[in-house]
Amino acid sequence: MEAPGEEEKVMLSFFRDGFYKDFIVLIVLTIILGAVFSSGIAWALDSYFGDALDDMIGEYGEYDVILHIREESKDAAMRELERIAEQHFKGARLSQTLTIAGQANFFFGLPEECRTRDILENIASYFGGVPGLNGYTLIIEPSILIRGVHSGVRSELQEQIEAIPGVEFAFRDGSNMIVLLTDEEHSREVSARVEEILAQYQIVELRFPMGFEVDTQQVGDEAINIIKKMAPGRRYSNVTSAEYGEELDAFLKTLVEMRDFLMSYASKVRITVDPNVHLAVGEQIAVQGTSGQELEPTASITDEHVLIEVTAVYGDMAEGMITRGSIAQSIDKLVQKGYGVQSDGVITDFVGEVELENERYRLAYAISESLRLLEELDELSVQANAAVDNADAVLNTFQEALMQLEVLQVQMRQLNDGIAKGGTGSTGEQLLVTLLLNGLFQSLAQAAVNAGEGSIDSLENLDIEEMRTSLNGISEQIANVQDIDVQAIIQQIEFVRDTLPNLEDEEIGQSIRLINTYLGGQVIPGERIQILVHDGSVDEKEIEKTLQVELDNPYLHTYSTSVGMVNPDARSEIFRILKEVRAIVAGMLAIIYTGVILVLDHATIFSTLKYIRAARKPVTNRWLRIFDPIKILGGSLGALILFTVYQLSRAQIPMVTPPMIALCGFVIGLLIAIFAERFSPVHTKEIMAGQALGLSNVQIMREIVIPAGRPGIMNLLNRWKQQF
Amino acid sequence: MLYLKDLHKQYGKVVALESISLEVERGETVVIMGPSGCGKSTLIRCINRLTEPDRGEIILNGQSVLALSDSALQNLRRNVGFVFQQFHLIGRLNVLENVMFHLVLGGMERTTAADRALAALKKVGLDNAVSRYPHELSGGQQQRVGIARALVTNPELMLWDEPTASLDPILVGEVLDVMEELVRTTNTTMLIVTHEVSFALRVADRIVLMDHGRIVEEGAPDVVFADPESEIGRKYKRLLMS
Ligand SMILES: Nc1ncnc2c1ncn2[C@@H]1O[C@H](COP(=O)(O)OP(=O)(O)OP(=O)(O)O)[C@@H](O)[C@H]1O
Ligand SMILES: [Mg+2]
Numbered sequence: 001m002e003a004p005g006e007e008e009k010v011m012l013s014f015f016r017d018g019f020y021k022d023f024i025v026l027i028v029l030t031i032i033l034g035a036v037f038s039s040g041i042a043w044a045l046d047s048y049f050g051d052a053l054d055d056m057i058g059e060y061g062e063y064d065v066i067l068h069i070r071e072e073s074k075d076a077a078m079r080e081l082e083r084i085a086e087q088h089f090k091g092a093r094l095s096q097t098l099t100i101a102g103q104a105n106f107f108f109g110l111p112e113e114c115r116t117r118d119i120l121e122n123i124a125s126y127f128g129g130v131p132g133l134n135g136y137t138l139i140i141e142p143s144i145l146i147r148g149v150h151s152g153v154r155s156e157l158q159e160q161i162e163a164i165p166g167v168e169f170a171f172r173d174g175s176n177m178i179v180l181l182t183d184e185e186h187s188r189e190v191s192a193r194v195e196e197i198l199a200q201y202q203i204v205e206l207r208f209p210m211g212f213e214v215d216t217q218q219v220g221d222e223a224i225n226i227i228k229k230m231a232p233g234r235r236y237s238n239v240t241s242a243e244y245g246e247e248l249d250a251f252l253k254t255l256v257e258m259r260d261f262l263m264s265y266a267s268k269v270r271i272t273v274d275p276n277v278h279l280a281v282g283e284q285i286a287v288q289g290t291s292g293q294e295l296e297p298t299a300s301i302t303d304e305h306v307l308i309e310v311t312a313v314y315g316d317m318a319e320g321m322i323t324r325g326s327i328a329q330s331i332d333k334l335v336q337k338g339y340g341v342q343s344d345g346v347i348t349d350f351v352g353e354v355e356l357e358n359e360r361y362r363l364a365y366a367i368s369e370s371l372r373l374l375e376e377l378d379e380l381s382v383q384a385n386a387a388v389d390n391a392d393a394v395l396n397t398f399q400e401a402l403m404q405l406e407v408l409q410v411q412m413r414q415l416n417d418g419i420a421k422g423g424t425g426s427t428g429e430q431l432l433v434t435l436l437l438n439g440l441f442q443s444l445a446q447a448a449v450n451a452g453e454g455s456i457d458s459l460e461n462l463d464i465e466e467m468r469t470s471l472n473g474i475s476e477q478i479a480n481v482q483d484i485d486v487q488a489i490i491q492q493i494e495f496v497r498d499t500l501p502n503l504e505d506e507e508i509g510q511s512i513r514l515i516n517t518y519l520g521g522q523v524i525p526g527e528r529i530q531i532l533v534h535d536g537s538v539d540e541k542e543i544e545k546t547l548q549v550e551l552d553n554p555y556l557h558t559y560s561t562s563v564g565m566v567n568p569d570a571r572s573e574i575f576r577i578l579k580e581v582r583a584i585v586a587g588m589l590a591i592i593y594t595g596v597i598l599v600l601d602h603a604t605i606f607s608t609l610k611y612i613r614a615a616r617k618p619v620t621n622r623w624l625r626i627f628d629p630i631k632i633l634g635g636s637l638g639a640l641i642l643f644t645v646y647q648l649s650r651a652q653i654p655m656v657t658p659p660m661i662a663l664c665g666f667v668i669g670l671l672i673a674i675f676a677e678r679f680s681p682v683h684t685k686e687i688m689a690g691q692a693l694g695l696s697n698v699q700i701m702r703e704i705v706i707p708a709g710r711p712g713i714m715n716l717l718n719r720w721k722q723q724f
Numbered sequence: 725m726l727y728l729k730d731l732h733k734q735y736g737k738v739v740a741l742e743s744i745s746l747e748v749e750r751g752e753t754v755v756i757m758g759p760s761g762c763g764k765s766t767l768i769r770c771i772n773r774l775t776e777p778d779r780g781e782i783i784l785n786g787q788s789v790l791a792l793s794d795s796a797l798q799n800l801r802r803n804v805g806f807v808f809q810q811f812h813l814i815g816r817l818n819v820l821e822n823v824m825f826h827l828v829l830g831g832m833e834r835t836t837a838a839d840r841a842l843a844a845l846k847k848v849g850l851d852n853a854v855s856r857y858p859h860e861l862s863g864g865q866q867q868r869v870g871i872a873r874a875l876v877t878n879p880e881l882m883l884w885d886e887p888t889a890s891l892d893p894i895l896v897g898e899v900l901d902v903m904e905e906l907v908r909t910t911n912t913t914m915l916i917v918t919h920e921v922s923f924a925l926r927v928a929d930r931i932v933l934m935d936h937g938r939i940v941e942e943g944a945p946d947v948v949f950a951d952p953e954s955e956i957g958r959k960y961k962r963l964l965m966s
Binding site for chain 1: 775803808813825828873
């Protein structure tokens with residue numbers, strides 16, 4: 001077969017008679033221009049965004065701290081900052097930038113000699129007095145930020161990190177650690193090294209549910225021994241941190257106690273559930289309340305009605321709390337018919353009998369009763385001295401009084417149950433009451449101590465008969481009772497009495513609801529033990545079962561956390577993203593460029609080649625038809641141009657590997673070779689004329705095809721060679 | 725001077741040329757005629773290898789055309805003028821440039837080339853339109869530029885592929901006049917494909933009739949048209965009589 005030779009001849013002769021030089025220059029220039037074009041535009045984008053960023057947060061490394069100041073204090077803050085700069089940081093840079101949402105932001109750049117660990121760790125102490133300060137953010141550069149560094153490993157980590165080349169020093173900023181670098185170039189390596197160091201550690205946390213207060217030291221050591229047996233060859237230490245999560249813990253506990261306290265003062269609601277009704281927690285029930293309006297199914301409830309939320313269901317009994325409206329201030333139980341309520345307020349079926357008891361009113365009532373007694377006690381003591389002879393009678397009366405006092409004390413104890421737990425960190429009107437009660441209680445106790453009885457608790461154990469025998473000393477004691485400032489106590493109790501009923505069930509109910517909503521989203525952490533694992537890691541879920549058994553606590557759970565996370569700081573993160581965007585843009589541009597340039601320049605060549613070939617003998621070789629040299633040339637050119645431009649412009653499209661880029665170029669080139677005549681039709685008549693006039697291929701290209709073709713690089717280059 | 729032997733050309737299943745053999749003497753004017761699609765263009769393009777024949781031999785001045793290297797072929801083409809049916813002018817060049825550019829590309833001084841081009845244009849009566857562009861010219865004028873371009877090299881052989889077929893009848897005359905003039909005043913060997921029977925009768929030394937890729941009849945015009953042997957010949961005779 002002669003055909004393959006013929007086919008090659010077309011291609012070769014086309015390039016051979018001189019056009020190959022033009023072609024090589026074209027390809028080289030195409031690639032260089034492509035790289036310049038795509039990286040240039042990408043770079044322009046990059047620097048545009050970079051400048052915008054600099055405008056926003058200062059140039060890289062220019063400032064070290066952003067101080068967030070309330071807008072109204074910004075002038076005062078500025079003066080103070082100037083003073084601080086003058087006094088402590090001579091040569092500091094200070095500038096005020098964006099004010100966002102009522103917050104002004106000041107940039108503060110420390111002079112070089114002040115960028116020391118000591119100053120940076122205590123930066124808060126320098127700026128603490130700045131008026132309107134709402135906090136600060138360290139933006140010191142070049143640096144690496146490690147978030148959530150566990151205090152148990154902080155100093156150990158710091159030592160190792162500072163040994164990394166390129167690290168100036170590391171310092172603490174709250175629970176973060178900032179690693180200051182000698183220069184930006186090292187950022188990546190240091191990050192990687194820090195990650196490696198962090199990866200050597202693991203924290204296994206043992207969490208006990210609420211109410212299981214364990215001795216973290218002892219149980220922690222036990223747990224370590226158990227884990228050691230399961231996973232030997234690592235180092236373990238108990239680093240249960242005193243600070244970590246402690247505040248949240250305390251807060252949640254306080255909330256729970258506050259809720260329990262509130263609940264104990266809410267009106268008691270008990271529902272005897274109708275056998276035909278299935279009641280669920282959270283459902284709403286309406287009762288008539290104090291209104292005269294009867295409840296009617298299908299009607300809507302009015303403001304007069306009392307709304308109850310079901311809080312617990314025990315078979316045919318249920319408990320609830322009032323979420324709207326209130327019941328009469330009565331010590332009597334109220335029994336009313338309860339009806340279901342839809343969320344739109346429409347009354348549905350009868351659900352059961354509802355018993356309502358106003359606890360607070362009952363308490364207030366009891367206190368009133370006791371008050372009268374206290375007054376009597378006061379009077380009694382006044383008369384006591386005179387009545388010493390009539391001791392028996394007095395003592396009887398006194399005994400009676402004491403008994404009444406006991407009743408009061410029981411009431412007080414009830415209150416105290418609430419107080420003992422709910423005494424910390426609570427706010428609101430309700431808690432004021434608590435405090436008052438607390439004060440009252442202590443006054444009474446103090447009074448009793450003064451009275452020589454040791455404590456009010458011992459009043460209970462008072463043996464009246466013994467008192468009778470020690471009647472001789474009684475007058476002295478009675479005199480002491482006189483020392484109690486009964487009036488003051490009475491005043492306090494009166495206040496409590498008057499305040500208690502004023503607490504609305506509605507308020508209590510809503511507060512409880514609010515607390516429940518908040519608590520609902522929270523895991524209430526119980527006591528926790530944190531064990532640091534060094535030189536390796538353990539599978540915390542594997543050891544969980546064993547720990548549950550060995551520590552005899554089925555509710556124990558284990559979690560694994562790292563000792564810190566490397567967090568590229570915001571700025572380098574943005575710059576990293578910008579770089580990525582730049583690389584992606586460059587990649588896209590490289591692809592577009594390749595397509596465009598192939599269409600503008602090379603499609604013309606392909607068209608010409610195809611035309612010249614058509615005048616020759618047709619290809620009969622099957623393989624040459626499949627592996628058409630023109631298509632292969634197209635594909636190869638596409639691959640070459642795209643690949644080289646892509647690499648030269650340092651493009652990087654995520655998930656796209658260099659072979660994929662080459663393939664992409666090949667496909668573009670192939671398609672353009674296949675559809676060359678559509679992209680760039682050539683004047684075949686002119687070519688034929690050129691041939692008939694004895695022009696060489698290179699002359700045909702330079703004088704006929706290219707000048708008439710699309711305006712591309714080839715067209716430009718050709719101007720040098722073109723004679724007409 | 726020109727000797728074709730057993731030329732074959734096939735486009736897929738279509739046989740364009742089938743065993744064509746022909747001899748042309750120096751200075752002879754041979755007119756090739758035949759119905760559309762019979763292979764006239766293919767034949768005439770094979771001679772300077774604008775179309776590559778499948779098989780056969782072409783000897784021009786003792787040289788085997790089909791064996792020529794690229795550059796030798798280019799040299800040969802410079803000595804063979806070719807006039808196309810559709811003129812095939814270079815659209816972006818003006819009249820003068822169209823006629824001279826291949827001279828310059830062939831190595832001639834620009835001024836010499838321009839002089840010669842002007843002379844050629846004078847022969848076709850277009851020396852007053854040198855700076856016009858092809859699209860500003862009529863079909864007849866364009867074809868006359870095409871003729872000037874072909875004859876500017878003083879070719880020893882001129883190939884004409886239906887030079888008047890794309891022109892409207894009024895313009896045909898001016899082109900035929902130029903052609904007739906050329907035949908009369910030069911000694912160039914001419915191979916003309918045309919449908920103009922009376923023109924053929926006037927200028928041809930020999931008529932070659934083709935049909936279905938074959939030569940069906942050849943001879944002196946008076947012989948061929950007076951007493952045709954082939955079906956095609958008879959058709960042309962009838963055409964001539966009417
Ligand atoms: N490039 C080509 N590809 C395929 N077939 C072709 C090609 N050129 C010509 N042919 C076919 O070859 C045959 C001869 O064509 P050719 O152009 O030589 O005829 P022609 O005698 O010049 O006709 P016309 O008087 O119409 O110009 C025709 O059937 C034509 O369809
Ligand atoms: Mg034809």
